[in-house]
Amino acid sequence: MHHITAADIHGFEKVFRLNFVNGLPGFKSANLVGTAAADGFPNLAIFSSVIHLGSDPPLLGMVTRPTTVPRHTYQNLKDSGCYTLNHVPTAKLAAAHYTSADFPPGVSEFGTCGFTPEYHDGFAAPYVAESAVSIGLRFLEEHAISNGTVLIVGTIEHVYLPAAGLRDDGTLDLVSMGTAAISGLDGYHVVEPPVRFGYARVGQPPVALK
Numbered sequence: 085m086h087h088i089t090a091a092d093i094h095g096f097e098k099v100f101r102l103n104f105v106n107g108l109p110g111f112k113s114a115n116l117v118g119t120a121a122a123d124g125f126p127n128l129a130i131f132s133s134v135i136h137l138g139s140d141p142p143l144l145g146m147v148t149r150p151t152t153v154p155r156h157t158y159q160n161l162k163d164s165g166c167y168t169l170n171h172v173p174t175a176k177l178a179a180a181h182y183t184s185a186d187f188p189p190g191v192s193e194f195g196t197c198g199f200t201p202e203y204h205d206g207f208a209a210p211y212v213a214e215s216a217v218s219i220g221l222r223f224l225e226e227h228a229i230s231n232g233t234v235l236i237v238g239t240i241e242h243v244y245l246p247a248a249g250l251r252d253d254g255t256l257d258l259v260s261m262g263t264a265a266i267s268g269l270d271g272y273h274v275v276e277p278p279v280r281f282g283y284a285r286v287g288q289p290p291v292a293l294k
Contacts, residue, residue, distance in 0.1 A: 107268035111275075114172035114266040116180060117146070118201065118210040119160035126201045126210045127156045128193035130183045132266040134169060142240040144169065144221060150232030156189070158234065164208050165223045167238065170215035171263040177272040180264075207242060216261035217245045255280075 093101060112132040119127045133147035146169075148158045161167040172180040176198070183193040194201045194210070201210035204220075211218040221238030228234055249261040258275070265273040281290040 103268055107271075111265045111267050111273065114180065114264045114272065116170040116172060116183065116199070116212050116215065117157050117161075118168040118170060118212060119157050120164055120209055121156070121160050122163050124208075125190075126192050126194050127160055128183050128197065128199060128201075128210075128212070129157045130172065130180050131157075131169075132269075137237060143224070144219070144238055144240060146236045146238070147229070148234045148236060151234065152232060158236075161209075161223055161236065166207060166209045166241075167221055167223070168207075168209045168211045169219040169221065170212035171217040171258075171261070172266075172272070173214055173216060174262045174264045174272075174274045176214055177264060181270065181272070204244065205242060211244065216249060217243070217256070217258075217263065219243050 093105065096104060113134050115131050115134050117129050117131050121127065131146055131148075135145045135147075137143040137145045148155060151158055157167070179198045182197045183199075187193055187196065192201075193199070194212075200213035202213045202218075203210060207220045209220065211220070219240055220242035222241050224237045224239050226234050226236050245256070246261060249257050251257055259277050263275075265275055267273060280293040282293055284290055
């Protein structure tokens with residue numbers, strides 16, 4: 085077993101360290117975050133740091149990079165108070181990754197990267213028309229992390245998805261909806277159908293669900 089210490093990680097070359105640490109959590113969700121500037125100009129950026137924080141009330145968290153340089157997504161969601169999360173479709177992986185490029189102000193990732201902004205139910209932030217699952221969130225709070233990153237907490241206000249993608253027990257059929265996953269900084273994955281188990285109880289071996 086190869087042993088890597090904190091001191092080893094600190095001594096890694098920068099890009100090697102970025103790749104290594106980003107890969108440690110394993111497979112992560114892939115989301116395109118849609119926001120709009122004060123003048124309504126749309127912005128789109130890929131994030132792999134979205135996490136579930138609670139279901140009652142329904143809260144999702146998202147970690148942004150340090151704001152020591154302009155971060156359009158962060159500034160837009162703080163100014164407008166809302167943003168969208170849109171699952172990355174497996175058919176648009178290269179386009180989704182392209183949104184991570186450092187586009188200058190005045191250039192929208194939507195048009196440049198080949199995505200279509202959509203607006204629903206008076207929500208100010210744009211959704212991605214090509215995404216099977218889209219979520220509208222209201223900014224709730226933020227928490228500064230010691231390394232300069234920021235945990236954004238949002239309340240879910242709207243969810244749009246195909247009716248066939250919602251199972252009877254409330255779970256989502258992400259495979260049939262073509263949702264991609266991410267590993268590290270640049271690995272995109274088309275996933276297989278999951279093996280699901282019932283509620284775990286002490287003394288009862290888990291049984292796979294049909």
